[in-house]
Amino acid sequence: MSAPAGARGSAREEVLARLRAGRDAGAPRTAPGPVPRDYARRGAHDPGSPGALDLLVERVEDYRATVTRVARPGDVAGVVARLLGDAGSVAVPPGADRAWLTGIGGRGAVVHVDGDPRPLTTADLDRVDAVVTGAAVAVAETGTLVLDAAAGDQGRRLLTLVPDHHVCVVRAEDVVGTVPEALARLDPLHPLTFVSGPSATSDIELDRVEGVHGPRRLDVVLVG
Amino acid sequence: MSTTDLPTPTVRPAHAPAGTGHLRGTRPFPAEARDALANTQLRRNLGKATGVIRAKRAAVVDEVPDWEALRRSGSAIKADVMARLPELLEQLEAAVTARGGVVHWARDAAEANAIVLDLVRAAGGDEVVKVKSMATQETGLNEALEAGGVAAWETDLAELIVQLGDDRPSHILVPAIHRNRSEIREIFLREMPDVDPDLTDEPRRLAMAARTHLRRKFLGAKVAVSGANFAVADTGTLSVVESEGNGRMCLTLPETLITLMGVEKVVPTWSDLEVFLQLLPRSSTGERMNPYTSTWTGVTPGDGPQAFHLVLMDNGRSGVLADPDGREALHCIRCSACLNVCPVYERAGGHAYGSVYPGPIGAVLSPLLTGITGEDDVNASLPYASSLCGACFDACPVRIDIPNLLVQQRAASVESHHRPTGQDVAMRAARVAMTSAGRFRAAEKGLGLGRVLGGRSGRITALPWPASRWTASRDVPVPPAETARDWFARTRPGRER
Amino acid sequence: MRIAVMATCLGDAVAPQAVRATVELLERLGHDVVFPPGQTCCGQMHVNTGYLREALPVVRHATEVFGPVADGEWDAVVAPSGSCTGCVRHQHAMVARRGGDEALAVRAEAVAARTYELSELLVDVLGVTDVGAYYPHRVTYHPTCHSLRMLRVGDKPLQLLRAVRGLELVELPDAEVCCGFGGTFALxxxxxxxxxxxxxxxxxxxxxxxxxxxxxxxxxxxxxxxxGRLRTGVRTVHLAEVLASTEATQTPSARSLAAGVAAGVPRTETGEDPAADPTEEAPV
Structure with missing residues (x-):
């Protein structure tokens, strides 16, 4: 079944030549005009506004994730400690705000920092109970958090994938209304993960089951 | 990398060659559908599942005030892609290469499979984990890998159910939609070596059994194979849209990632995703957003696979592009909304279409990709697997005029005939009758015979073939004693015009 | 208004009661109705079965027969059919262009621009929803696929039915789902x-x-x-027949009830002599 090695080299030229011929042969009678862009780029709520925050809370909770709102950054540690409960080990990306974890120190939970002293392996992460990260941007209308792997407080993609519990700290100013607003804030050259609730499947009779391969529990802490 | 010295001027757009992959079944649609319609369990499973997902989709689409504007935009972006497809692919290739990826080109399914097999072997793997992908189903990649000594593990729950059940997918989004929970429990008990023997048929328990079964594979896999929902030409960014996290596992943990995509999946710019990431989840799973969408660009040092291969496949797409009407089928973003609203799909199910692309879009995309070879080609029956009710167009997030494409592919079917069929003869006779009022009236007189068949009961309950296909389940009224034109001429003489 | 009726091949030969009702209704509303005698069929069966080449002469014939509407000789063409109107409006020009006849395509578009399905003509063109009908029956309405999704008639037929005196309109569950006809699909x-x-x-x-x-x-x-096959006793009646009914046609013999023992049975089957049909005496 394998094509001869010599033929492979010409596949690129042949496919492109076929597509050029197809593009011309099938060209529509009238050339298409410019792409209409009359959809809403902004939603009803300004980024970071009370309306956007309320909508985000409603939409995230709709996915059966939890949202806890705190007024000041200083209040995060207490909430994180409560959400982590009796977790014995917690992973964090290298740029995470260490103040987030000050509430769990007293219980002897072990904190693993990715890259300090060495990058955490998949096996390491398979043994931790939870991960705590920030987020690059959140979309109120869809209840989506976007993690930018190049951002220090969000970290490499496997950090938020292998552990079974993800606590995500979102700053109010990073909450936008719509998907277009979110994409405009992101750098496509960075690996990005759009997270809308805990992992889920509807593959069995369309019954939604939360938690398959990704974290089965997602808790959001909304600051400000 | 020069684009000017083309091999020869004789290169033509091509259909997908027969022999490799899953774009054709073995029996015509009506025969497959007859069997499926008699399967009570299948009918129940399909009716329930499509009903649920239709309601979910309707609810989340209704809450988007600019839905129609998004549809028009999505349609126009795709039309623009088709007009610039070769250029956009070259741009994509350059961007992926600049970011450390390797781009391969495949003329057809066999070549795509061979490229992937060679890459897996070169990476030193004898097994791969797979993200659900229509492109790799289309090429029959799993069988090709198996034949080459490489085990392919499907990691999407529904694909796993299909693979373990030695079954075929029957839906683009929910490939095991034809199975209910008790059937799935039986498959898991039979096929998963490490499964809890007390497994119940509760969906949560079944999903957790799949999690346990696959977790070791994910954590140990060296090579992953995925498809792509979108590829952004100007940045080289690839995107996979999923729910379970199996996609993230495959895209993140292995050392090598191989992505196979049809060439039509390219979009021009990053900001174009703002349209499709709104249209796709709501149309597909009926959610505001799917749980996980991953985007990546080439290789990122220290994060994720350190080797990335992108295989760009034609396999009939150039042939579809060359069809001025048919190229619209390449706009499809594989959401499956048209399947869920189709009254034919809901009753006959996905297997009846033979191809991996079922439902209304499959009924046009499959014959467009393969071409129709003649009156005996099973794909010639697919465009007729529709009552042309139009529900598919209304549901399509990129406004593909599927009813028109069905008609056009019916024409392609008719025009492929090597010898006149009975239908050809009847249609020719009807054309003759319908191009002259005199001949038409003469034909109407023939209907008078029906008054004899009906007798005094006023209904006809049995007619000879082919009309017996109607009277098997429906009566026919006795033809009236007077046609409308005769009534008008009699009651309003001289006012016909 | 001067309105040409497009009977459709099926309406002419098999279901003339709907055509007659359309004519009687429009005349009752004060319009001048003509029946172009050269008419045969819109070509939908050929088009939708994939016989686009065979359809071309049928489309050409239909465009010639109904061409006067494009020249202003008539104000409108009306068909008691959503699918035939849909074929004229959305498929005739396509068939012509595919056959390489641009002049026919342009002419077909001009005809299509003044061709209406009955509820469109009544509500959009004539601006009437209460046509003065009387129909004392419990009725449910099935919105046919092509009227709904090709022509987008929306709730126009329901507006018309709601204004009919004596009529009890009951909502049909899953109304917008296809009945499974689909022309040759049914075979x-x-x-x-x-x-x-x-x-x-x-x-x-x-x-x-x-x-x-x-x-x-x-x-x-x-x-x-x-x-009818299941002997349910439920009758099927075209929208035009409901709208054409008045107190005068609902005589004690309740002609449509008498005629409709079995569903789908044309009224004329009760009398061999069409001239005996009481509607002929109804004032127009």
């Missing part, structure tokens, strides 16, 4: 078509209606053929 995929019909019949029966109405005789023939 080529008879099993799937029958499965769809079964569900449509269940929905109709669940309403407890005496009458199932629609704007296409073809779909009514299909639904009525099934309801």
């Amino acid at each position: 080529k995929n008879a099993d799937t078509s029958t499965a769809m019909l079964a569900d449509k019949m269940s929905a109709v029966l669940s309403t407890g209606a005496e009458v199932c109405s629609a704007g296409d005789s073809s779909c009514l023939l299909h639904i009525g053929g099934g309801l």
Whole structure:
């Protein structure tokens, strides 16, 4: 079944030549005009506004994730400690705000920092109970958090994938209304993960089951 | 990398060659559908599942005030892609290469499979984990890998159910939609070596059994194979849209990632995703957003696979592009909304279409990709697997005029005939009758015979073939004693015009 | 207004009662109705079965016959059919262009611009929703696929039905789902078509209606053929017939009831002599 090695080299030229011929042969009678862009780029709520925050809370909770709102950054540690409960080990990306974890120190939970002293392996992460990260941007209308792997407080993609519990700290100013607003804030050259609730499947009779391969529990802490 | 010295001027757009992959079944649609319609369990499973997902989709689409504007935009972006497809692919290739990826080109399914097999072997793997992908189903990649000594593990729950059940997918989004929970429990008990023997048929328990079964594979896999929902030409960014996290596992943990995509999946710019990431989840799973969408660009040092291969496949797409009407089928973003609203799909199910692309879009995309070879080609029956009710167009997030494409592919079917069929003869006779009022009236007189068949009961309950296909389940009224034109001429003489 | 009626091939030969009702209704509303004698068929059967080349001369014939509407000789063409109107409006020019006849395509578009399905003509062009009809029956309405999704008639037929005196309109569950007719689909995929019909019949029966109405005789023939086979006693009646009914036509003999023992049965079957049909004496 394998094509001869010599033929492979010409596949690129042949496919492109076929597509050029197809593009011309099938060209529509009238050339298409410019792409209409009359959809809403902004939603009803300004980024970071009370309306956007309320909508985000409603939409995230709709996915059966939890949202806890705190007024000041200083209040995060207490909430994180409560959400982590009796977790014995917690992973964090290298740029995470260490103040987030000050509430769990007293219980002897072990904190693993990715890259300090060495990058955490998949096996390491398979043994931790939870991960705590920030987020690059959140979309109120869809209840989506976007993690930018190049951002220090969000970290490499496997950090938020292998552990079974993800606590995500979102700053109010990073909450936008719509998907277009979110994409405009992101750098496509960075690996990005759009997270809308805990992992889920509807593959069995369309019954939604939360938690398959990704974290089965997602808790959001909304600051400000 | 020069684009000017083309091999020869004789290169033509091509259909997908027969022999490799899953774009054709073995029996015509009506025969497959007859069997499926008699399967009570299948009918129940399909009716329930499509009903649920239709309601979910309707609810989340209704809450988007600019839905129609998004549809028009999505349609126009795709039309623009088709007009610039070769250029956009070259741009994509350059961007992926600049970011450390390797781009391969495949003329057809066999070549795509061979490229992937060679890459897996070169990476030193004898097994791969797979993200659900229509492109790799289309090429029959799993069988090709198996034949080459490489085990392919499907990691999407529904694909796993299909693979373990030695079954075929029957839906683009929910490939095991034809199975209910008790059937799935039986498959898991039979096929998963490490499964809890007390497994119940509760969906949560079944999903957790799949999690346990696959977790070791994910954590140990060296090579992953995925498809792509979108590829952004100007940045080289690839995107996979999923729910379970199996996609993230495959895209993140292995050392090598191989992505196979049809060439039509390219979009021009990053900001174009703002349209499709709104249209796709709501149309597909009926959610505001799917749980996980991953985007990546080439290789990122220290994060994720350190080797990335992108295989760009034609396999009939150039042939579809060359069809001025048919190229619209390449706009499809594989959401499956048209399947869920189709009254034919809901009753006959996905297997009846033979191809991996079922439902209304499959009924046009499959014959467009393969071409129709003649009156005996099973794909010639697919465009007729529709009552042309139009529900598919209304549901399509990129406004593909599927009813028109069905008609056009019916024409392609008719025009492929090597010898006149009975239908050809009847249609020719009807054309003759319908191009002259005199001949038409003469034909109407023939209907008078029906008054004899009906007798005094006023209904006809049995007619000879082919009309017996109607009277098997429906009566026919006795033809009236007077046609409308005769009534008008009699009651309003001289006012016909 | 001067209005040409497009009987449609099915309406002329098999379901003339809907054509007659259309003529009588429009005349009752004070319009001048003509019946172009050269008319045959819109070509939909050929188009939708994939015989686009065979359809070309049929489309050319139809465009010639109804061409005077494009020249202003008539104000409008009306068809008691959503699917035939849809074929004229959305397929005629396509067939012509595919056959390389641009002049025919342009002419067909001009004809299509003044060709209307009955409820469109009444509500959009003539601006009337209460046509003065009387129909004392429990009725459910099936919105046919092509009127709904090709022509987008929306709730115009329901607006018309709600204004009919004596009529009790009951909502049809899953109304917008196809009945399974689909032209040659009913023959080529008879099993799937029958499965769809079964569900449509269940929905109709669940309403407890005496009458199932629609704007296409073809779909009514299909639904009525099934309801008749099962001896449900539910009749199928074209929207035009409901709207054409008045106190005068609802005489004690209740002609339409007498005629409609079995669903889908044309009225004329009760009398061999069409001249004996009481509607002929009804004032127009």
